[in-house]
Amino acid sequence: MSETELRDAYEDQDDREERLDEDDRLKPEFVRAVLDAVEAGDVAEAHALVEPLHPADIADLFELTPEDCRRDLAAAVSDLLDADVFAEMNDYVREALIDALDARQVADIASELDTDDAVAIIEDMEPEDQREVLRAMEPDDRAAIEEALSYPEESAGRLMQRDLVAVPEHWTVGDVLDYLRADETLTTDFWEIFVVDPTHEPVGTCSLSWILRTPRSIAIADVMQREQTLIPVDMDQEEVALRFQKYALISAAVVDGSGRLVGMITVDDVVHIIQQEAGEDALRLSGAGEGDINEPxxxxxxxxxxxxxxxxxxxxxxxxxxxxxxxxxxxxxxxxxxxxxxxxxxxxxxxxxxxxxxxxxxxxxxxxxxxxxxxxxxxxxxxxxxxxxxxxxxxxxxxxxxxxxxxxxxxxxxxxxxxxxxxxxxxxxxxxxxxxxxxxxxxxxxxxxxxxxxxxxxxxxxxxxxxxxx
Amino acid sequence: MSETELRDAYEDQDDREERLDEDDRLKPEFVRAVLDAVEAGDVAEAHALVEPLHPADIADLFELTPEDCRRDLAAAVSDLLDADVFAEMNDYVREALIDALDARQVADIASELDTDDAVAIIEDMEPEDQREVLRAMEPDDRAAIEEALSYPEESAGRLMQRDLVAVPEHWTVGDVLDYLRADETLTTDFWEIFVVDPTHEPVGTCSLSWILRTPRSIAIADVMQREQTLIPVDMDQEEVALRFQKYALISAAVVDGSGRLVGMITVDDVVHIIQQEAGEDALRLSGAGEGDINEPxxxxxxxxxxxxxxxxxxxxxxxxxxxxxxxxxxxxxxxxxxxxxxxxxxxxxxxxxxxxxxxxxxxxxxxxxxxxxxxxxxxxxxxxxxxxxxxxxxxxxxxxxxxxxxxxxxxxxxxxxxxxxxxxxxxxxxxxxxxxxxxxxxxxxxxxxxxxxxxxxxxxxxxxxxxxxx
The missing domain is CATH 1.10.357.20 (SLC41 divalent cation transporters, integral membrane domain)
Known part of the structure; x- marks a missing residue:
């Protein structure tokens, strides 16, 4: 990190309070300032205001922007509208923005995301647009998303990501460490690794903190936890969420009908489902449906x-x-x-x-x-x-x-x-x-x-x- | 793990379906079988049935047991009633069971738990009982809990755990790895480590997966993420939960008024708060209070x-x-x-x-x-x-x-x-x-x-x- 970047990082921390109130909500004055800049055609000013925001806050900004201004805002900050922002955005708001992009652009965004987030973006598109976007993607990404789309909506198969670390039973901790350092293509964010037998069935889970604290010579099979909570690929997401909550899971292996490891679900993908499912009761009891304020x-x-x-x-x-x-x-x-x-x-x-x-x-x-x-x-x-x-x-x-x-x-x-x-x-x-x-x-x-x-x-x-x- | 243990682990997986339905709820037949054994005074049978259960399921079993049978059940499986079970148990059910234990036993249970879970058990006790339990604890554990109790109820200070890994900025990845392997007293489950400056203010967070994938010679300051989401120690737990959800956090540093690192909150402690706070709307709108079915x-x-x-x-x-x-x-x-x-x-x-x-x-x-x-x-x-x-x-x-x-x-x-x-x-x-x-x-x-x-x-x-x- 260069010195300029460092200084920026510290300034960001100070500016935070100018943009967000104590509940992490964007302040109305800040939203107003951005929209004023956009309406006045002052792209540079709008961009400067939005740039320091966290992707989740940029997503919020779009949700707080009146529908008819969202396109102009998107045009002004198009380079900041990366995959993470779309992943955080309300479904309806995202759908409307995505509609304005061509298939190539959507494919680029989806390729950068974890499978589950990419699926969330693509699953709501019209079948025709969907096919076009998939055609524009790399074969690997495309295959992963097509497979995810083959599972029922709101199932574990849609929620899981395919990028995970699985190692054979007979490896030592040292083998695992060398493998993790050597393989550049591995996913970067994971909290547990899965140990599989020769048929690719999970036999144990190992938290990274245990691996870090164990001498290299020990067999991974002796460190891993054998009692695992496996998620069937067709399990409903509400049940997945309850299972994560009940057993205090950070991540869990997803298995297909024959018991083979096909993916992983991490708690950060489940947290919003827990929140959504728990909050739905009040809405459903009153007949307000999803109760999404961004719904047409x-x-x-x-x-x-x-x-x-x-x-x-x-x-x-x-x-x-x-x-x-x-x-x-x-x-x-x-x-x-x-x-x-x-x-x-x-x-x-x-x-x-x-x-x-x-x-x-x-x-x-x-x-x-x-x-x-x-x-x-x-x-x-x-x-x-x-x-x-x-x-x-x-x-x-x-x-x-x-x-x-x-x-x-x-x-x-x-x-x-x-x-x-x-x-x-x-x-x-x-x-x-x-x-x-x-x-x-x-x-x-x-x-x-x-x-x-x-x-x-x-x-x-x-x-x-x-x-x-x- | 011995061969017998191994065999048991596999059998457990098979038996799972005999005890739990497809939604991870204990089957009524299973609960009935346990209670029949307890009522018939067949302690061995009751114990054999309960032993293979996950702590969360043992906690559920107590909640599903009629109030007047809970004491007998507890007596039959007292050695399985460990700290994890109490941590998972509904507040009211736990309180009633804890009341039946003496201060020494409560102190033993609380000592085994993370600070946040120990506080959850102790905070609801009568002041007199609370003092007695604290007196029976080791000075270290006692100090940690007393400090936690000094923060307002439902605040980050009550929710956080004190056991965390903090390392100085100037260390290399190799230093961190050696430290983690050497220090036996460190907490075993953690997902991120915190980098602090000489005044113990957090300056960055580093996910374990990044540490694992980085060569030993690189400085930790070059791997860590500088933009952090810090939690003030007096923040309300509902805001903590929203912040975790918004920024998809796995763990977060808790800082005191002068900005120093005093604890860590992990997502598994927040998940049940997210669920609870989101579900409260329906209950509050209807004037049903907490809506806890175990409430007196x-x-x-x-x-x-x-x-x-x-x-x-x-x-x-x-x-x-x-x-x-x-x-x-x-x-x-x-x-x-x-x-x-x-x-x-x-x-x-x-x-x-x-x-x-x-x-x-x-x-x-x-x-x-x-x-x-x-x-x-x-x-x-x-x-x-x-x-x-x-x-x-x-x-x-x-x-x-x-x-x-x-x-x-x-x-x-x-x-x-x-x-x-x-x-x-x-x-x-x-x-x-x-x-x-x-x-x-x-x-x-x-x-x-x-x-x-x-x-x-x-x-x-x-x-x-x-x-x-x-």
């Missing part, structure tokens, strides 16, 4: 409208239940006032249980072994909360309306609807999960139907039994 | 009941709005039937927007630079969905009730409430975030208040304007 608006409207339309019958069923009692409501309109509290509070309680159960299912904490215990637990919680809330609203409504029968009906209905909410909140997602339906996507419609319709029915039905409103 | 039930009841009580005034405000129109409802009870659809559909739309905005805020995708764009985006989505749904329910209710004025009021109210939902869904969480209130915790009450009360008000108010029901 028509796709977002379609996803959300579909969900709202699915919920409409639920609301209509509830309305029909209310309709059964409309003469009673006409005679005693206070019922219309209070019925929403019964259904609403039940809905809240159901949502709580649902969120907990969906999360426990997603993290493998709720299994066949403790489902029964979970149901009992939620019933006890619903019972406690139901008694507390029922007494409270019963007493409150008595003070408000001075009608003891109404107070009794109101409190009792709220209690019952809490129990309904607790039961539905567990049973619906657990049942869906048994039938391999994603409980986060489908549960809340059913739970809401229960708490709304049964809430109205219980309250108005009890009111009828007590003869409220005649 | 009275804590769960308290958390959830508090949330329901906070939501009660919201429901009452909505009921009061309905009360303003009770004479009209008495004359025209169909209003009571349809008003719930207006508020409910608005609530659904608001929840969708809220989930997306809260997620975008949590992942630093929504910043000052694109807030305005987000508001416009959500208004456009709400407008589209509102027009679609408004026309649909307007037409549907006309067919149902044959009342054009009612159909018009119903459709229009639904459209307006969609807009209200979209606006509230963005503005509420963004505003709370500006005031440093967690938007996931506090938003949904406000949004629901808007969609419920304004939904009723719009629908019933428009009905009054049109003279429906008199």
């Amino acid at each position: 608006i028509r796709l977002t409207v379609r996803t959300r409208l579909t969900w709202l339309l699915i919920n409409l019958p639920t609301a209509m069923i509830a309305a029909t239940v209310v309709g059964l009692f409309d003469e009673r409501i006409a005679r005693f309109a206070v019922l219309a006032q209070l019925m929403g509290i019964v259904s609403g509070m039940g809905g809240n309680a159901g949502t709580q249980t649902l969120a907990v159960v969906v999360r426990a299912l997603a993290t493998n904490q709720l299994t066949g072994s403790n489902t029964m215990r979970m149901i009992v637990r939620e019933l006890r919680i619903a019972g406690s909360n139901g008694v507390g809330l029922g007494l409270l609203v019963g007493a409150g409504s008595y003070l408000w309306f001075g009608n003891p029968a109404l107070a009794m009906v109101f409190g009792l209905a709220l209690f019952i609807n809490n129990i309904v909410a607790g039961l539905a909140g567990v049973l619906v997602p657990v049942t869906l999960d048994r039938f391999d339906v994603d409980p986060a996507v489908a549960s809340s419609v059913f739970v809401t139907t229960c708490t709304d319709s049964l809430g109205f029915f219980t309250f108005l039905g009890l009111a009828a039994l007590w003869g409220l409103g005649g | 039930i009275r804590l769960t009841v308290r958390t959830r009941l508090t949330w329901l009580l906070i939501n009660l005034p919201t429901a009452m405000i909505a009921a009061t709005v309905v009360g303003l129109f009770d004479e009209r409802i008495a004359r025209f009870a169909v209003l009571a039937q349809l008003m719930g659809i207006v508020s409910g559909m608005g609530g659904n739309a608001g929840t969708q927007t809220l989930a997306v905005v809260v997620r975008a805020l949590a992942t630093n995708q929504l910043t000052g630079s694109n807030t305005m764009r987000m508001i416009v985006r959500e208004l456009r989505i709400a407008g589209s969905n509102g027009v679609g749904l408004g026309l649909l329910v307007g037409a549907g209710s006309y067919l149902w009730f044959g009342n054009p004025a009612l159909a018009m009021v119903f459709g229009l109210a639904l459209f307006i409430n969609n807009i209200v939902a979209g606006l509230a869904g963005v503005l509420v969480p963004v505003t709370l975030d500006r005031f440093d209130v967690d938007p996931a915790v506090a938003s949904s009450v406000f949004v629901t208040t808007c969609t419920d009360s304004l939904g009723f008000f719009t629908f019933l108010g428009l009905a009054a304007l049109w003279g429906l029901g008199g």
Whole structure:
């Protein structure tokens, strides 16, 4: 590193705070300054501002730039738009930028990347564009990507990289060290090496720190860890992520159907999946789909409208239940006032249980072994909360309306609807999960139907039994 | 490794499928078999079943065991209950087990762990027990843990480990290799080493794979990466996790206020935080607190009941709005039937927007630079969905009730409430975030208040304007 480079590196550290806030987000002033420069046609200024940024921050900059300015920004800093930046970029933003490049340029970018990142860029392209890009690539890179694309989407095969270090069992630590120093074509970033038998089946894993701390003469087979966590090539990425998390893995060997080592997945490729999969629950429970704020608006409207339309019958069923009692409501309109509290509070309680159960299912904490215990637990919680809330609203409504029968009906209905909410909140997602339906996507419609319709029915039905409103 | 051990290792691989399902969850039959053995007092059988399990699976086994059997299970497999198992265990389950151990035993377990895992075990103990455990520890371990405990909870200081490899700038790669081989006391698992200046400030990071591939004579300063992502010791763990994810870090140096290297955080310590923080959104939005299924039930009841009580005034405000129109409802009870659809559909739309905005805020995708764009985006989505749904329910209710004025009021109210939902869904969480209130915790009450009360008000108010029901 030359002295100039050194000085630059230190300056970068100081400037960091001018560009990023304390949460590593680009400051609005900085983004504004870049965009102003781009709009004013001052390419040199824009370039100077963007150059010191980390690739992940350049990717963020594009995401924070309004859609119609992204092309101009890309033109101004085209030489900084390297493969790492594209690898960090949001799918939709990247896709739009990639569309503007010709096949040759895309091929160049993809060739520089690890297989998994290259696949991420290429897999979303139109089949025709995809073929063109692949034709423009070197045969080796092309073969690797074509093989990756042959695995199902969101599987370990798409996620893995082919570049890894595998050594035979009979080598010594010294052999491994010499091999690593000699072979220039090896990948540069790896954390563990894999030991394979003659059929290329992995028999052990060895962390680099152990190799570094072991004398050259020791056999690698004596240093390696034999108990390994292998990833089948067709495993779903969510399961891969859970496995990495559960066993605290840094990297793991990926094996094909016959048990041979075909690739490696490293934790940095899994971290964003862990984050994404864990965060999806809230979005799916609310029917917001992927919830990607860079998604084209028509796709977002379609996803959300579909969900709202699915919920409409639920609301209509509830309305029909209310309709059964409309003469009673006409005679005693206070019922219309209070019925929403019964259904609403039940809905809240159901949502709580649902969120907990969906999360426990997603993290493998709720299994066949403790489902029964979970149901009992939620019933006890619903019972406690139901008694507390029922007494409270019963007493409150008595003070408000001075009608003891109404107070009794109101409190009792709220209690019952809490129990309904607790039961539905567990049973619906657990049942869906048994039938391999994603409980986060489908549960809340059913739970809401229960708490709304049964809430109205219980309250108005009890009111009828007590003869409220005649 | 002896031949017997070798054979065992292979058998383990085969048996794996008998114990774990395809999602790495312990099979209910296996858990049942262990618990049957424990209940029957057959310690040898229970031990034989549990012994081949990975520490993470032993931890799971305890979580899946009913509370009242955990002590007996622990007694049966006490020698397998090592530090790694405790490190993997759910906080509440661990706490209960630890309570049953004496200070000496806890001290032994904590001494075997990395600082961060030891702190996790000790930080939740009662102050008195904590002091006793610390007294029973070796002075070195004790000092490390006491220092960690001096940092705020959920900060980098609690998360970091003190055992790391730091070397001076002027060393060659050969010096580093010799040092690593010679020093027996070094930590065994590390992925990067840190290069420090004479004041112990980190000046660079070097991945082990680069060291392994570089000739001995090269200076470490020429191999290391100067641009580093340093973690301040008081940084919140959520920010640490985001930083790891954003910059795809494997490990990172932790520095104190004067910039000196005091510890290291590795990605495996961060992965569960990423998962936890990302998954918290769904739980917080629904007011389910931590949503930990192992939490003592009275804590769960308290958390959830508090949330329901906070939501009660919201429901009452909505009921009061309905009360303003009770004479009209008495004359025209169909209003009571349809008003719930207006508020409910608005609530659904608001929840969708809220989930997306809260997620975008949590992942630093929504910043000052694109807030305005987000508001416009959500208004456009709400407008589209509102027009679609408004026309649909307007037409549907006309067919149902044959009342054009009612159909018009119903459709229009639904459209307006969609807009209200979209606006509230963005503005509420963004505003709370500006005031440093967690938007996931506090938003949904406000949004629901808007969609419920304004939904009723719009629908019933428009009905009054049109003279429906008199």
